[in-house]
Amino acid sequence: MQDILFDFISKYISLTEDEKDAITSLNIFHSVKKGTILLKEGQLSQASYFVLKGCIRVHYIKDGEEKTTAFYTEMDALTPHCVIHKTPSDYFISCVEDSILLVSSSDMEVEMNSKFPKFEMMCRMLSEELLAKQQMDFDEFKTSSPEQRYLNLLQRRPDLIRRVPQHQLASYLGIKPQSLSRLRARIVEKDKR
Amino acid sequence: MQDILFDFISKYISLTEDEKDAITSLNIFHSVKKGTILLKEGQLSQASYFVLKGCIRVHYIKDGEEKTTAFYTEMDALTPHCVIHKTPSDYFISCVEDSILLVSSSDMEVEMNSKFPKFEMMCRMLSEELLAKQQMDFDEFKTSSPEQRYLNLLQRRPDLIRRVPQHQLASYLGIKPQSLSRLRARIVEKDKR
DNA sequence: ATCATTTCTTAACTTAAGTGAACGAGCCGG
């Protein structure tokens, strides 16, 4: 399990054995059962997540309805808004599948960053990369219709469509579950012709 | 002009006079005329931007149509996707108004980061903050109707609606200019009652 | 295995956004 993490880190910086030990000794690997709620609306939290295996999701409760806005799967990192801004969370984070997560606290990160400047650099690179990636995703969302967004998801993350309940996918695409059903039927109809 | 920048930086780190001088000597302030194109689709670029005064925008040409996805105004920072990933740009960046920009190259940033660890920390904090902020914006976009998005923009960035052409605003809201016109008329109609 | 609950799909109807076209207003450029 550690190796997956070190492989990931090696894309950004190279670690000495000492540094690897420092990370290992933090004891940050957690097994989490499907359905577990990691963060509740209104809660203050210190925890950031990195998905080694499984899937977690972010959702809001708005007008009494569940609105899913993000899924994080293998090799995805998530630092909740409330950790950065130290305000109560607007949303929930929960486990879609049994998962293995790396959970770190801001305190831990501050310590690691000051102890190993390399680590700070990795965090910067990672944040910059995620920011750029998310900008692209947002742009694509804005400039596409729900149908295009679904077809795009089918191309880019086909696993998600199988792993995740339809009604959660629907709000992820910015539509209602009924519209997603209809849209899929429409696509099948088109394919036939 | 420098002072605005130093005020901004002071929110993250404190600078010595030497460090301030190092920044000043980089000569990074640029006046840019309305309409100037800073980055073209297909182009490779090294430049990141920070808006001291004015407004710049990101837009795509998709199916022959201009699709605006972002506006950056005073105190906003923009590192284009192509700078991070070193691939040709998918989009354009242009000046909506006469603006004063801080323009930095990745080389400069690498140098500053290695010379002043504090600077690296600021970049990390800034990226993390922007990432969290953009996540919120994206979530709000996904969970709102075009009308709600417009009303929200009216609250949060009322200046944008005045500063920016309607057809650019429309695609920023994920709709066509005609729909924005109609939507506004609808809101006025509701207000009367 | 059974029952209850949740999830997914379908359908009919409503509402809002997309499309194509036309018009007037404002804005350069000559």
Added chain:
DNA sequence: CCGGCTCGTTCACTTAAGTTAAGAAATGAT
């Protein structure tokens, strides 16, 4: 000052998403 553009609005019509409701399918718990 005029003519050509772009821009914003409006309208009629089309298309797709929201809404409400019902039933089928899958899931989970006992």
